[in-house]
Amino acid sequence: MTIKISIDCMGGDHGPSVTIPAAISFLQREPDAELILVGQEELLRAVLRKQKQADIARIHVRHASEVVTMDDPIEVALRRKKDSSMRVAVNLVKDGQANAAVSAGNTGALMAVSRYVLKTIPGVDRPAICTILPNQKDGPTYMLDLGANVDCEPQHLHQFALMGSAMVSAMEGKPKPSIGLLNVGEEEIKGNEVVKQTAELLHADHEKGILNFYGNVEGNDIFEGTTDIVVCDGFVGNVTLKASEGLGRFVKIVLTTEFKKGFFNKLGALIAYGAIKALSRRLNPSRYNGASLLGLRGLVFKSHGGADVYAFEWAIRRAYDAAKYDVLSRITTTMAELIPQVEALHVAERAATSTELTEQKTV
């Protein structure tokens, strides 16, 4: 089956000079893929010619006259630039011409545009950003939300857990991936009210066999791989992710500096190069580039703005895999199954309240 991915070629810090070589490299590896490159047509064709890929069969170019910049406020992206490469790429998903879209453009704009164009899946109040991080067990830890929702209620975190579970189950072929709720301690009494109430919702789902809820996890569990999925609000997720990236860069700087000033000099630098490469291979954010915007009626993937060719290709790969493993229909089904339960709960609550009222009256 051919899978079509639309790519916002103008997004990110580098634009077509990164997105197009990444697209070409991806196509060479993936014979079942077709890519729709979206952006200023002349520019895109020029880059393609330069790459000697002007006539490659599985590449289509779609013109879009505008570009959402990294500094554009959400309102501008949403209301003024209706022919932006970002918007056109997402539109192609909506119209069924692409199975997924990828953009390295600004996160807030991409989320707003995607939400406006695609709408949310029934049962999802708010879409979330989900990415994978490396862990000690050599597998990925899926973490969400990473910044779309800075204030969350328990039902939002609950929905993130359900969406994450459906996604990991599809992507990793794990029928019941384990879910950890990010907290300040493992004990149930720990945490703030939102987290405690979320834990109750997740426990209830676990009892019913809907989810595999591990319980609370702490910051270190993300990289220890204690659970397949870590759920948190977007504030905590965003800060944690950026702190980890910052620490990663710091480690790289220290290693490079230390090796260079070591006794062994050139030999040290050579070995250091290997070590840093090995470290990069396992920890480098590039390999884990490509966050999904979950909860929309279409697949959209966000690449880091500063992604290089290698990293951007990973984001395309992520989108391709999500389409291939049918993540969208898995999430839609999961959320749909839950809606009657949630409604039943509401009916039960209303009934309980009215009974209480009746009882109060009788007393």
Add this chain to the structure above:
Amino acid sequence: MTIKISIDCMGGDHGPSVTIPAAISFLQREPDAELILVGQEELLRAVLRKQKQADIARIHVRHASEVVTMDDPIEVALRRKKDSSMRVAVNLVKDGQANAAVSAGNTGALMAVSRYVLKTIPGVDRPAICTILPNQKDGPTYMLDLGANVDCEPQHLHQFALMGSAMVSAMEGKPKPSIGLLNVGEEEIKGNEVVKQTAELLHADHEKGILNFYGNVEGNDIFEGTTDIVVCDGFVGNVTLKASEGLGRFVKIVLTTEFKKGFFNKLGALIAYGAIKALSRRLNPSRYNGASLLGLRGLVFKSHGGADVYAFEWAIRRAYDAAKYDVLSRITTTMAELIPQVEALHVAERAATSTELTEQKTV
């Protein structure tokens, strides 16, 4: 001037086998220090004899019959174990017999006991946990709160900023250390309501010359050393700190594994050893061990439960420095200066409200 530190020798995962050698090593380096070792007297004296330090002049032993375990609920530590080594160590600070206390015991219990025994400084609603982290600029980043307060209001974060500023000014000799407010973006429109309102309070202080408020910072800024101080609520702080520690351990594991399986084998391992040591020297949490419980009428420092001798000695060093640089009176003065302002604000608010009411009546 002699500085006396009381040490809860029974706390932490290892008890006297770690705390006593650390105390001895610290005394050897610091001729102006006196240490009061608190715990089960016989046991402490036995360890001292084993260390051939039974008669060291600047060590005093104070018996305490009980021990707060790592699993003890706060209520037990607070109400049942009134003669615990932790409580006695904090009591010594209250009674003026020690300038600061150090414990590797469980954080919740230490905070509860310290708060109960010492009470908070006027102007402080809630004490906070503050630690230092390494940064790329080779200086420390002070971060608070790290878990004492999982739900914060703007005035709490505001107080954390003031306390942090007073502490860093004393410890680092910086008259106006810079303060960053941890957020999901640098722009003022970013973040949740609590953070936005906190930013307003901090901006107002900055205008008045009370604080040096840099503005919002992101997770990566912690390790980049963008500001001297990073302020956040205890939930975010705790998760971020533990995630960073987890990532640090992960890096160490990957490096060790990669070097061992490299071409160079023994030589690689040797260089790796040096590199990991260098990395440890700059990034190792041990060197940054010793978090302060800020906002109490006495200095209390918390060591990691799993600290080794080297790390625990750093916690003693931290407590010693805080006493030497008079952190307590600096914080007390700062908060006291602010109280009239806060009260004036309340008076002004009340006046404004009553004027509004009068105006409404007149209308």
